[in-house]
Amino acid sequence: MFEDEIATLRRMSKRQILMQLLNFLMIIASALMVWKGLALYTNSESPIVVVLSGSMEPAFYRGDLLFLGMPDEPLRVGDICVFKIPGRDVPIVHRVIKLHDELSMGTSGGDEV
Structure with a gap:
């Protein structure tokens, strides 16, 4: 199950892995900003x-x-x-x-x- 994913990671360059990690962090940061923005807007x-x-x-x-x-x-x-x-x-x-x-x-x- 995870063997295919590990093989894909091994084929990727360090730059591609870093870009994937940055994309993931941007998604998490965006979700947190939306949550905090809603909290401020609704005063809740x-x-x-x-x-x-x-x-x-x-x-x-x-x-x-x-x-x-x-x-x-x-x-x-x-x-x-x-x-x-x-x-x-x-x-x-x-x-x-x-x-x-x-x-x-x-x-x-x-x-x-």
């Missing part, structure tokens, strides 16, 4: 994520690619958000079903304990 540390579970079907299916952005307006019910839980590397995609105000999360202002 991870501008593209892959849906890993079927919990969002029929809106998104396993394997779908999501292009993310960080909008300036606040979240509303029905919006789809992607978030990370500390200690887990996999981002989670969910739809906002209820919003909680910070004021309603605390006490009601009385002497309740």
